[in-house]
Every structure is written in structure tokens, then in C-alpha cells.
Amino acid sequence: xxxxxxxxxxxxxxxADASVPRRKSRYSLLTRRDKLTLALMVGIPTILCLSxxxxxxxxxxxxxxxxxxxxxxxxANNIVGFKNYEVxxxxxxxxxxxxxxxxxxxxFLVFIATPIGIxxxxxxxxxxxxxxxxxxxxxxPVVLSLAIVGFIWEQMYTSQGFxxxxxxxxxxxxxxxxxxNPSLNLWAVLIAASWRHVGYVMVLYLAGLKSxxxxxxxxAAIDGANARQTFIRVVFPVMKPINVVVIVVTVIESLRAFxxxxxxxxxxxxxxxxxxxxxxxxxxxxxxxxxxxxIAVILLLLSLVPIxxxxxxxxxxxxx
Amino acid sequence: MADxxxxxxxxxxxxxxxxxxxGLMSIPAIMAACSTxxxxxxxxxxxxxxxGASAPAATAGASLGGSLSIGSYNSDxxxxxxxxxxxxxxxxxxxxxxxxxxxxxxTFQDQITNYLGATPDTVYTWFSGFRxxxxxDQGFNTAIDDVWETxxxxxxxxxxxxxxxxxxKVYGIPVDYYPWAVFYRKSVFTEKGYTVPTTWDELIALCKxxxxxxxxxxxxxxKDGWPAQGTFDILNLRLNGYDFHVGLMAGxxxxxxxxxxxxxxxxxxxxxxxxxDYAGLTWQNAADTLVQKKSGMYLLGxxxxxxxxxxxxxxxxxxxxxxxxxxxxxxxxxxxxxxxxIDTIQxxxxxxxxxxxxxxxxxxxxxxxxxxxxxxxxKNQPGLIPTASxxxxxxxxxxxxxxxxxxxxxxxxxxxxDRDTRSDFAGANGAQSLLQxxxxxxxxxxxxxxxxxxxxxxxxxxxx
Numbered sequence: 001x002x003x004x005x006x007x008x009x010x011x012x013x014x015x016a017d018a019s020v021p022r023r024k025s026r027y028s029l030l031t032r033r034d035k036l037t038l039a040l041m042v043g044i045p046t047i048l049c050l051s052x053x054x055x056x057x058x059x060x061x062x063x064x065x066x067x068x069x070x071x072x073x074x075x076a077n078n079i080v081g082f083k084n085y086e087v088x089x090x091x092x093x094x095x096x097x098x099x100x101x102x103x104x105x106x107x108f109l110v111f112i113a114t115p116i117g118i119x120x121x122x123x124x125x126x127x128x129x130x131x132x133x134x135x136x137x138x139x140x141p142v143v144l145s146l147a148i149v150g151f152i153w154e155q156m157y158t159s160q161g162f163x164x165x166x167x168x169x170x171x172x173x174x175x176x177x178x179x180x181n182p183s184l185n186l187w188a189v190l191i192a193a194s195w196r197h198v199g200y201v202m203v204l205y206l207a208g209l210k211s212x213x214x215x216x217x218x219x220a221a222i223d224g225a226n227a228r229q230t231f232i233r234v235v236f237p238v239m240k241p242i243n244v245v246v247i248v249v250t251v252i253e254s255l256r257a258f259x260x261x262x263x264x265x266x267x268x269x270x271x272x273x274x275x276x277x278x279x280x281x282x283x284x285x286x287x288x289x290x291x292x293x294x295i296a297v298i299l300l301l302l303s304l305v306p307i308x309x310x311x312x313x314x315x316x317x318x319x320x
Numbered sequence: 321m322a323d324x325x326x327x328x329x330x331x332x333x334x335x336x337x338x339x340x341x342x343g344l345m346s347i348p349a350i351m352a353a354c355s356t357x358x359x360x361x362x363x364x365x366x367x368x369x370x371x372g373a374s375a376p377a378a379t380a381g382a383s384l385g386g387s388l389s390i391g392s393y394n395s396d397x398x399x400x401x402x403x404x405x406x407x408x409x410x411x412x413x414x415x416x417x418x419x420x421x422x423x424x425x426x427t428f429q430d431q432i433t434n435y436l437g438a439t440p441d442t443v444y445t446w447f448s449g450f451r452x453x454x455x456x457d458q459g460f461n462t463a464i465d466d467v468w469e470t471x472x473x474x475x476x477x478x479x480x481x482x483x484x485x486x487x488x489k490v491y492g493i494p495v496d497y498y499p500w501a502v503f504y505r506k507s508v509f510t511e512k513g514y515t516v517p518t519t520w521d522e523l524i525a526l527c528k529x530x531x532x533x534x535x536x537x538x539x540x541x542x543k544d545g546w547p548a549q550g551t552f553d554i555l556n557l558r559l560n561g562y563d564f565h566v567g568l569m570a571g572x573x574x575x576x577x578x579x580x581x582x583x584x585x586x587x588x589x590x591x592x593x594x595x596x597d598y599a600g601l602t603w604q605n606a607a608d609t610l611v612q613k614k615s616g617m618y619l620l621g622x623x624x625x626x627x628x629x630x631x632x633x634x635x636x637x638x639x640x641x642x643x644x645x646x647x648x649x650x651x652x653x654x655x656x657x658x659x660x661x662i663d664t665i666q667x668x669x670x671x672x673x674x675x676x677x678x679x680x681x682x683x684x685x686x687x688x689x690x691x692x693x694x695x696x697x698x699k700n701q702p703g704l705i706p707t708a709s710x711x712x713x714x715x716x717x718x719x720x721x722x723x724x725x726x727x728x729x730x731x732x733x734x735x736x737x738d739r740d741t742r743s744d745f746a747g748a749n750g751a752q753s754l755l756q757x758x759x760x761x762x763x764x765x766x767x768x769x770x771x772x773x774x775x776x777x778x779x780x781x782x783x784x
């Protein structure tokens with residue numbers, strides 16, 4: 001910049017046609033006040049982001065290399081290297097089941113609950129009679145707080161609950177122990193979680209379907225495509241951005257799954273999830289901050305995979 | 321042609337997705353952030369364990385005035401009213417205005433570390449035993465040896481021992497306790513001609529008989545994880561004795577010990593008589609099956625009487641009885657050991673009002689050491705027996721008199737699994753989950769199973 005301006009034959013003050021002064025004046029368009037505003041608008045979110053997201057994340061990662069219990073100050077004696085991770089991977093018998101349960105949760109939501117939600121959205125998009133009533137009915141579970149969802153399904157599932165009564169299992173010996181049986185309770189909880197997830201996906205997808213250009217369908221109909229072909233060949237590809245969002249939402253929902261399980265039994269006895277292991281080891285009287293942080297770091301790494309995938313996709317579509 | 325639509329959609333949904341992503345990122349962040357402020361507070365404040373020892377004990381009866389903040393985990397309706405009534409009685413006697421801060425029982429326990437390390441109330445309700453000693457070692461408690469000097473005449477040796485910290489100082493006033501035993505309905509036993517079992521064989525025979533009579537022999541609800549620890553305690557006490565049990569809880573004995581194998585093997589002999597749906601039931605659900613005469617026996621604390629009280633029919637409570645866990649034919653039967661957890665009132669060390677409220681706090685503790693005070697709580701929660709020797713026992717029911725007798729006959733008393741061992745071991749994803757793994761398959765490979773418990777213990781950080 002400076003070398004460029006000095007190479008010019010001579011400054012022409014006030015000349016509107018000269019390129020250098022004009023560039024200078026464009027710079028000076030930003031008054032002191034503008035700069036202050038800009039600094040605040042960029043600075044405050046940056047500070048918030050740093051202090052509430054990046055610093056605690058960094059702290060978690062650092063704490064995961066300690067055996068700190070959250071009470072006395074951290075000293076060199078607290079640093080244990082990779083021991084927490086070693087224990088997790090080789091000794092802690094609840095860790096792999098928790099990872100496995102998170103994976104089952106993910107697979108169940110991606111391959112069962114989400115397609116059902118999409119299917120409902122497509123059905124409701126066909127302007128059938130009473131569409132709005134169905135929409136509300138499917139969406140209500142999403143509005144309910146998870147504490148209530150957990151409570152509702154507990155009443156459904158207990159040995160004296162609704163489902164057992166309908167099946168005629170009234171004595172405690174014959175009742176199906178949906179929430180207590182460790183090989184059954186994860187599936188029972190997944191149905192409860194899906195009940196909520198289906199409505200969420202449905203609304204997201206329905207919003208997308210409404211915005212698909214109707215002329216596309218007309219063109220497909222004129223070309224002789226039936227409803228199924230129109231959806232698979234035309235509508236679904238056009239909905240690509242929504243599809244990505246739905247997948248990312250599903251992955252995030254399954255990785256952060258916590259509430260229902262915690263309400264039911266605090267994530268024990270077949271319902272272990274990474275999120276409940278973190279809570280139970282860190283935030284309770286146990287207060288194993290270092291050990292819990294190590295689990296948190298692993299959950300963070302797992303979460304980064306879909307986030308990076310999602311961000312790279314959106315960045316790419318923005319640049320195009 | 322589709323581009324405008326596509327852009328309109330993606331901009332909106334991208335924002336949604338971003339919000340979701342940000343929320344997810346901050347999960348571990350929040351986890352770590354929550355515990356940091358309390359810890360730094362603990363780091364900077366000087367150790368205060370002895371700060372209260374020099375102040376003179378307040379004399380009860382004198383008009384003190386001032387205020388006192390009380391943190392309480394007595395959140396159930398009965399005990400909560402007991403706390404309020406005692407606060408009011410204390411105010412009228414001393415002129416000290418009390419501010420009762422009641423927190424849900426489990427929440428109070430989960431947050432105890434942050435609570436004691438940050439800005440706690442001056443006086444708080446807490447357990448005795450290991451759970452008291454641990455926090456006293458961290459400098460979170462004010463020693464009350466001066467108060468104890470004036471009130472110790474009102475306590476037996478067992479209670480006195482339960483409130484002494486690792487440094488030999490006294491940190492709490494015992495206010496109530498409750499024994500663990502096998503509860504049953506007298507009317508069911510009379511009707512079916514059952515007799516109280518005194519040996520293991522008799523117990524198993526009774527279980528079989530109850531099964532043929534259509535009863536669930538042993539009511540059991542382990543959804544909350546801790547009730548199974550009571551069964552482990554009594555089996556270990558009977559099979560291996562008090563010393564081994566206490567050593568195991570303290571980490572001096574190993575979970576891989578063949579003596580522990582014997583406990584699990586014994587347990588496996590009668591898991592088949594448990595309620596089949598135990599894992600989905602709370603202790604209240606399980607107690608209700610005893611109330612409804614669907615099950616025959618229930619190993620639990622005296623607090624089970626609350627469910628009999630709740631029916632509103634006094635005949636139900638009168639029908640409740642218990643017997644000590646049967647003998648297992650070992651040399652340790654003579655100890656008659658049992659779990660009888662003791663609740664206490666303690667003084668915190670980091671309360672911002674500690675200096676101005678210390679005299680009132682000591683007067684409050686002294687007030688709690690009287691039988692008359694403890695009877696106010698007892699009236700509201702009949703499952704908690706007063707600890708003071710001068711408590712008027714004339715109002716006790718037969719059940720409560722029996723509870724006093726079974727504890728005084730015991731040679732050895734333990735607090736309870738999760739009060740006798742470190743809390744990071746006993747917790748939901750520690751011993752609670754590990755015991756549930758046993759219950760899910762009692763006939764599994766015990767060697768590998770016991771190793772997984774010991775492995776978990778071994779990786780726990782040093783206590784101090």
C-alpha cells in the first residue's frame with residue numbers, strides 16, 4: 001500500500017478521479033464510532049464464545065489428565081497422564097456398554113425414528129383432511145418437557161403400568177419388566193425417545209416439503225412419474241439441504257441423549273450412556289472430576305465428527 | 321430454478337443446526353465449568369477446621385438473639401415439618417430467628433461438595449461415619465468438642481464414636497437413627513402359620529413355602545441402586561464379620577478376596593426369591609407390595625414404616641413387625657451386627673455468617689441433643705428413632721421399642737454401605753451399577769466380576 005502510493009507521480013488532493021485518495025476516503029468511511037461498534041460486535045461474541053465454550057472445553061481436556069476431585073487445589077501430584085483413558089478403555093466395565101448404547105441409540109434414531117418422521121411428513125404434505133390435527137398430535141411430544149415424557153413412559157412401562165395391564169400381566173412374577181430388565185430397558189427407552197424424535201423430524205421435513213417448488217412436481221407428473229417416483233427421483237434430491245440438517249439433528253440428539261434415561265434410573269442397569277457416566281461421576285457426591293472429564297473428552301471427540309461434517313458441507317455450499 | 325428455495329431453506333435450518341452444534345459442544349464444557357468456582361474457593365480459603373474450637377459453648381436458655389441459617393435435606397413432608405417445628409421451638413426458647421433452607425434430599429447429597437466448599441448455611445444436616453469424616457478432613461466442618469463436652473452425658477458410646485473425625489475431634493450431634501431388619505406383616509404370618517426364621521435354612525424353607533402360597537417371598541426394589549447395598553452389608557457382616565466388612569469398605573481388604581466370593585454365592589442362593597421386577601421398582605413401590613400383602617418379607621430400614629403410615633389406617637402400621645436377619649452359622653452370628661445409620665447436625669466451616677452465628681449454631685446443636693427436641697422430629701417421622709438417652713420412650717410403639725432393643729443388643733453397628741465407604745466408590749455408576757450387574761446374572765463368573773469391582777476401586781484418586 002505505502003509503496004504503491006509513493007510511486008504515484010503526485011498526490012492530487014480533493015481529486016475524485018484519483019484512485020489512491022478515493023481508496024483512502026473509503027477507509028475513512030469507518031469513523032471512530034464505527035470502529036468501536038464493530039469491535040464491540042465482534043469482540044463481545046468472541047469473548048462469550050471463548051469464555052463459555054472454548055475455555056471450559058480446554059479446561060475439561062486438561063482436567064482429563066488429572067485425578068482431581070474438585071476440592072483441594074490441583075498440584076503436580078494430581079497429574080496422572082493418560083491413566084483415566086487407560087482405565088476407561090481397559091477396566092471400567094460401564095464404559096464400553098455406554099459407548100455401545102450410544103451407538104444403538106444413534107442407529108435406532110437414524111434408521112427407524114427419522115425415516116418414520118420423514119414418512120409422516122410426506123403423508124401430511126398431501127393436504128389430506130385433518131392434516132393440522134395430525135401435525136399437532138405428532139408435534140405435541142416435542143413441546144413436552146423431557147421430565148414429563150419420562151414420567152409418562154414410566155407409567156406406561158412399570159410392572160403395574162398401562163402396557164402390562166393391557167397385556168393382562170398383573171402379578172409381579174409375570175409382568176414384563178420393561179424398565180428393569182437390562183436387556184430390554186434400552187429398547188423401551190428408545191421407543192419413548194423416538195416418540196418425541198419422530199415429531200421433531202416431521203416438522204423439520206414438513207417445512208422443507210412446503211417450500212419445494214410445485215412446478216417441479218407438475219413437471220414430473222406430466223412426464224408420467226407416479227407419487228413414489230416423484231418423491232424419490234425429484235423431491236428427495238431437491239430436499240438435500242434439509243436432509244443434511246435432519247441427519248445432523250438426529251446424530252446430535254442421539255449423542256446428547258440424557259434426560260429420559262436420567263429420569264428413569266439415572267443411567268444404571270443397562271441404560272448407561274456416556275452423558276450419564278459423566279454426570280454421575282462428576283456432578284454428584286462422587287466428584288471424580290478428572291475421570292468424568294476424560295469421558296467428556298471422548299464424547300466431545302465423537303460429537304466433533306458430525307459437527308465437522310456438517311460445517312464443511314455448509315461452508316462449501318456458501319462459497320458456491 | 322430451485323436455488324432461491326434452497327437458499328431460503330438452508331439459511332434458516334443452518335442457524336438451527338448451528339445452535340444445536342453449539343449446545344452440544346458446550347456439554348463437557350459446562351460439566352467442567354460447574355465445579356471450578358467451588359474448587360477455587362476451597363483453594364484460597366485457609367483451613368478452618370479448628371476455627372470454632374476456641375469459642376465458648378453457648379449456654380442454652382440464655383437469650384441469644386441474632387439469626388441462624390440452617391441447610392436441611394429433610395425434604396419429605398414429615399421430617400420437613402419436624403425441622404420447622406424444632407426451629408420454631410428453638411426460636412421461642414433462645415430468641416434466635418432461624419432461616420430454614422430445605423433442599424431435595426438427593427439433590428442435597430449430589431451437590432454437597434459444592435455446597436460445603438462455597439457459601440453454605442451455618443448449620444446443616446448430614447450423615448455420620450465416613451461421609452462426615454471425609455468432609456471434615458477437607459476442612460469443610462467446624463469442630464464442636466466444646467458442645468460435645470456439655471452434652472456427651474446424654475449419649476451412649478456407640479453414638480459418641482460415630483461423630484468423631486479422623487483427627488479425634490467431634491464434628492456432629494447425633495439426632496436420630498434407624499435399624500435395618502427384615503420386615504413383615506404379623507397378620508400374614510399368623511394367617512399362613514409362618515414362624516420367624518432364625519437360620520439360613522429356615523429362611524430358604526420359608527421362602528419356598530411363601531412361593532407355593534402365591535406370595536413373592538422377598539420384596540425388593542433396586543431401581544435407585546442403593547437398596548441392594550443393604551443386602552450386601554448384612555450378608556458380609558454375618559459371613560465375614562464386622563472387622564472384615566469395615567476393612568473392605570475402607571479399602572484395606574480386597575474385593576477379590578474369597579470371603580467376598582462367599583457373600584455373592586450366598587446372595588445367589590436367594591436372589592430367585594426376590595421380586596422379579598425389582599430393577600424397575602423404588603423402595604416405596606416394593607414396600608407397597610408388602611403393605612398389599614403381595615409379598616412376605618422385606619429387608620429394609622425402619623423408614624419402611626412410612627409406607628404403612630401413608631395408608632391412613634393405623635391398623636396397617638400396628639401390623640408391621642420385623643426380625644433380625646437370620647444367622648448364617650458362622651462365628652460372627654454372635655456379633656448380631658447390623659446397619660443402623662445415624663443422622664447428625666453439623667456446623668460448616670465456610671459459611672459467610674459463621675463468625676456472627678457461631679454461638680447460635682452451638683446453642684442449636686445443644687438444643688438438638690435433648691430428648692425433648694428429638695421427640696418433636698420423631699412425632700413427624702416415626703421411622704427415625706431419637707438418639708438422646710433422656711428421650712421419653714413411653715410414647716414409643718412396640719415396633720419402635722423393638723427397634724431400640726435390636727440396636728442395643730447388637731455388638732457391632734455399621735452405618736450403611738454408602739456411608740461407610742468413599743462416595744466416589746459407592747455412587748450410581750460405581751458400586752450401585754456394579755452390584756446391579758451381579759443381580760442381573762447371579763451365576764456369572766465371580767472371579768472376573770470381583771476383579772472389575774477391585775479395578776474400579778484401584779483407579780480412584782487418593783483421598784487427600
